[in-house]
Amino acid sequence: MTTHVDDLTDPRLRDYVHLRDVQLRSSLEAERGIYLAEGEKVVRRAVEAGHRPLSFLMAPRWLDTLADVLDASDVPCFVLDEGLIEELTGFHVHRGALAALERPEPLAVEDVLRTARRIVVLEDLVDHTNIGAVFRTVAALGLDAVLLSPRCADPLYRRSVKVAMGAVFRLPYARLDDWYAGPDLLRDAGFTTYAMTLADDAVPLDSVPADVDRLAIVVGGEGHGLTEHWQREADLRVTIPMAEGIDSLNVAASVAVACWHLRPR
Amino acid sequence: MTTHVDDLTDPRLRDYVHLRDVQLRSSLEAERGIYLAEGEKVVRRAVEAGHRPLSFLMAPRWLDTLADVLDASDVPCFVLDEGLIEELTGFHVHRGALAALERPEPLAVEDVLRTARRIVVLEDLVDHTNIGAVFRTVAALGLDAVLLSPRCADPLYRRSVKVAMGAVFRLPYARLDDWYAGPDLLRDAGFTTYAMTLADDAVPLDSVPADVDRLAIVVGGEGHGLTEHWQREADLRVTIPMAEGIDSLNVAASVAVACWHLRPR
Numbered sequence: 001m002t003t004h005v006d007d008l009t010d011p012r013l014r015d016y017v018h019l020r021d022v023q024l025r026s027s028l029e030a031e032r033g034i035y036l037a038e039g040e041k042v043v044r045r046a047v048e049a050g051h052r053p054l055s056f057l058m059a060p061r062w063l064d065t066l067a068d069v070l071d072a073s074d075v076p077c078f079v080l081d082e083g084l085i086e087e088l089t090g091f092h093v094h095r096g097a098l099a100a101l102e103r104p105e106p107l108a109v110e111d112v113l114r115t116a117r118r119i120v121v122l123e124d125l126v127d128h129t130n131i132g133a134v135f136r137t138v139a140a141l142g143l144d145a146v147l148l149s150p151r152c153a154d155p156l157y158r159r160s161v162k163v164a165m166g167a168v169f170r171l172p173y174a175r176l177d178d179w180y181a182g183p184d185l186l187r188d189a190g191f192t193t194y195a196m197t198l199a200d201d202a203v204p205l206d207s208v209p210a211d212v213d214r215l216a217i218v219v220g221g222e223g224h225g226l227t228e229h230w231q232r233e234a235d236l237r238v239t240i241p242m243a244e245g246i247d248s249l250n251v252a253a254s255v256a257v258a259c260w261h262l263r264p265r
Numbered sequence: 266m267t268t269h270v271d272d273l274t275d276p277r278l279r280d281y282v283h284l285r286d287v288q289l290r291s292s293l294e295a296e297r298g299i300y301l302a303e304g305e306k307v308v309r310r311a312v313e314a315g316h317r318p319l320s321f322l323m324a325p326r327w328l329d330t331l332a333d334v335l336d337a338s339d340v341p342c343f344v345l346d347e348g349l350i351e352e353l354t355g356f357h358v359h360r361g362a363l364a365a366l367e368r369p370e371p372l373a374v375e376d377v378l379r380t381a382r383r384i385v386v387l388e389d390l391v392d393h394t395n396i397g398a399v400f401r402t403v404a405a406l407g408l409d410a411v412l413l414s415p416r417c418a419d420p421l422y423r424r425s426v427k428v429a430m431g432a433v434f435r436l437p438y439a440r441l442d443d444w445y446a447g448p449d450l451l452r453d454a455g456f457t458t459y460a461m462t463l464a465d466d467a468v469p470l471d472s473v474p475a476d477v478d479r480l481a482i483v484v485g486g487e488g489h490g491l492t493e494h495w496q497r498e499a500d501l502r503v504t505i506p507m508a509e510g511i512d513s514l515n516v517a518a519s520v521a522v523a524c525w526h527l528r529p530r
Contacts, residue, residue, distance in 0.1 A: 137518045142508040167511070240525075243407040246432070249521070253402045256514070256521040260505075 002063065002070070005078045008088050013078060015100040016057050019089040019158065022128075026154065033103045035156040037166075040065055043099045045166035047073070051101045058097040059085060066097060103156060109147065112174040113189045116144035117214050118264050120255060121182070121193075123149045123230060124221035131155055132163025133252035134219075139167035141259040146173040147182075147216075183233035191216040195226055195234030196258055198248055202239035210262050217258050222251055267328065267335070270343045273353050278343060280365040281322050284354040284423065287393075291419065298368045300421040302431075305330055308364045310431035312338070316366045323362040324350060331362060368421060374412065377439040378454045381409035382479050383529050385520060386447070386458075388414045388495060389486035396420055397428025398517035399484075404432035406524045411438040412447075412481075448498035456481040460491055460499030461523055463513055467504035475527050482523050487516055 005013065015034055018024050029035055034054060037046040040062060047053055047069050056070060056077035063070070063079065070077050086092050113119070120138050125131050131153045138146055146155075152175070154160060155168040176182050186193055191214045195202075218234060220226030225248075231237055240249060240257055249257070270278065280299055283289050294300055299319060302311040305327060312318055312334050321335065321342040328335070328344065335342050351357050378384070385403050390396055396418045403411055411420075417440070419425060420433040441447050451458055456479045460467075483499060485491030490513075496502055505514060505522055514522070 133515060133518065136511075137514060140505075140507045140511040140514045140518075141522075142506075163515075165512070170510070240405075241407075242405045245435070246401075246405040247430070249402060249405045250398060250428075252518060253398065253405075253521040256518040257406075257525040260522040260525060 001074065001076050003076050003078050005080055006084065008084060012055070012076065013057070013088060015055065016089055016098060019091040019093075021090070022157070026157065029103070029157075034100050035103050035161065036158040037099045037101060038093065038097070038158050038162050040097050042162055042166050043097050044069055045169055046099060046101050046161075049166070049169035051104055051169065054100045054102060056097070056099045057085065062097040107172055107174045109174045109176060109185070112145045112147065112172045113186075113191075116172070118143040118262070119145045119147060119191070119216050120259065121147045121186070121216050121218040122152050123179070123219065123226055124151045125219075125251060126151065126153050127222055128153045128157045128159035129163050130222065130251050131157075132160040132168070134255045135160070135164040135167040135171055135173075137252065137256045138259055139164075139171045141256075141263050143259055143263065144172070146171060148173060148175045149179045149182075150175060150177065151221075180229065183230060186216050190214050192236075193218055193234040194236050194238045194258075194262070195231045196220070196254060197226055197231055197237050197239055199231070199237055199239060202237035204241045205238055205258065205261050206241070208236060208238050208262075211265075212262075215262060217255075217262060219251060219255055219258070266339065266341050268341050268343050270345055271349065273349060277320070277341065278322070278353060280320065281354055281363060284356040284358075286355070287422070291422065294368070294422075299365050300368050300426065301423040302364045302366060303358065303362070303423050303427050305362050307427055307431050308362050309334055310434055311364060311366050311426075314431070314434035316369055316434065319365045319367060321362070321364045322350065327362040372437055372439045374439045374441060374450070377410045377412065377437045378451075378456075381437070383408040383524075383527070384410045384412060384456070384481050385524065386412045386451070386481050386483040387417050388444070388484065388491055389416045390484075390516060391416065391418050392487055393418045393422045393424035394428050395487060395516050396422075397425040397433070399520045400425070400429040400432040400436055400438075402517065402521045403524055404429075404436045406521075406528050408524055408528065409437070411436060413438060413440045414444045414447075415440060415442065416486075445494065448495060451481050455479050457501075458483055458499040459501050459503045459523075459527070460496045461485070461519060462491055462496055462502050462504055464496070464502055464504060467502035469506045470503055470523065470526050471506070473501060473503050473527075476530075477527075480527060482520075482527060484516060484520055484523070
């Protein structure tokens, strides 16, 4: 259902405004129960994952590429010139196509853990790019799920979804409400926990057992790394050996290295 | 030499304008033979690496933290309120301190290769964030150097430097002028080349020999991966095994995984 629009105050476009304002978007999307997919591939994957689109917004040149997706849907597709899209969204939409979708119901932690054998647990990762990169890597390397601390950034924020190339649609994840009780919860669920840390006295990654039955790799936030509580409660504190004088890897690179070394085989 | 400034048209501030305009900055910095360091840690590391600062620019609150660096230098430090810095640079400078430094002389390829045993070769990585992330990872995991194709983004661009957390100052790198002749050049220098690819018939990373004397890990650009020429000429085509239905890791994650698996021991 293609609808050409040239009035940017049209209320039907209200899901697509102020895309550069993270705080505003976060509350707006939570309130309306939506999220945004950006880029042809990501829009396609969102729909293929079974998420319900509420509308599409794109420049004319994307209509052909996404024709099959649009034909299979009965929601409006608003067509605007690229310049108007930029004016509406406040943002140069690089790959031209956007969709607003219904935010899926969050999964319960128990459901995510039930069948998982390798998971990554993220504490206070506040950067959407990092969240997206971590999801993409965890999914690509064949791990099963992600758990998030309450303060982690939203995996369904536009930027996370884009960097993840849609991996946030495939990889089950859940948010822990009681972060402090997390180590106990994982222990009760039968998981061994490896806390990634820069501490000198932690075990180097290449010396830890990789053939653990159920394993949770726990990673701290961008600023200060993993909290003392999680480091103390973990079964093992693990460090990635680094060259002298280098203080750390970024969190997405650390996760890539740890997930590869501890991948399911 | 602290100089309070409130006139943004002061010509001494000309190295700090239009920080969001990548194209303009790239030609301006090349022309003037400068680069910019951003953030207290990165500014400090640039100076510690022996690069010659031409000036500093910061908000008042950074003067104390960087006092030792400023005291040891005889170039001007321009002090502006944060709001004016943002107006001047077109950019919210998150960590308050900037420095313009003399761009160091590029190293010769032969000099970079002479003593290196593990290197990463980058073809057409055009994203400054990816360049920075790759340098940080390669340095942290103890590899020796990076070679760049002619079209790779600039490791000394502000964003690359920042994401690399200064690893671009420590890790030797050089640009190959004749990219097509690169495989021969590496072979003549005694390197075995592993071409990272998504090709189905490539050897999985966990099956390749890691104890090679001199090894070059060759990685393609963000869009289309490594060119046919380099894949054909490499000693081995190597792939990171991925979960079904996932098309690829991002380039920084691929480099992290490959560098870890093939790290020097």
